[in-house]
Amino acid sequence: MINNILAFWTPGPIELLIIPIFFGTPVVLIILFARFLLRNKRENVRLRLEVGKLADELEQMRKQKDDENNNSSDKSS
Numbered sequence: 001m002i003n004n005i006l007a008f009w010t011p012g013p014i015e016l017l018i019i020p021i022f023f024g025t026p027v028v029l030i031i032l033f034a035r036f037l038l039r040n041k042r043e044n045v046r047l048r049l050e051v052g053k054l055a056d057e058l059e060q061m062r063k064q065k066d067d068e069n070n071n072s073s074d075k076s077s
């Protein structure tokens with residue numbers, strides 16, 4: 001009798017497949033989402049650095065252009 005009761009509650013091969021899929025899928029999705037967030041954060045930092053470099057380069061070009069305009073107006077006077 002006890003063997004029958006224990007056999008009723010022991011998982012079979014189908015249950016052993018369903019349990020990892022049912023509990024494993026959310027864990028895998030959480031891990032993938034966390035990796036995506038970390039990668040996104042690194043990409044944002046990299047893009048901000050690149051934008052900062054471009055802004056500095058633009059500012060230098062504007063200063064050079066202003067200097068050239070000031071020098072040419074001084075020569076013409």
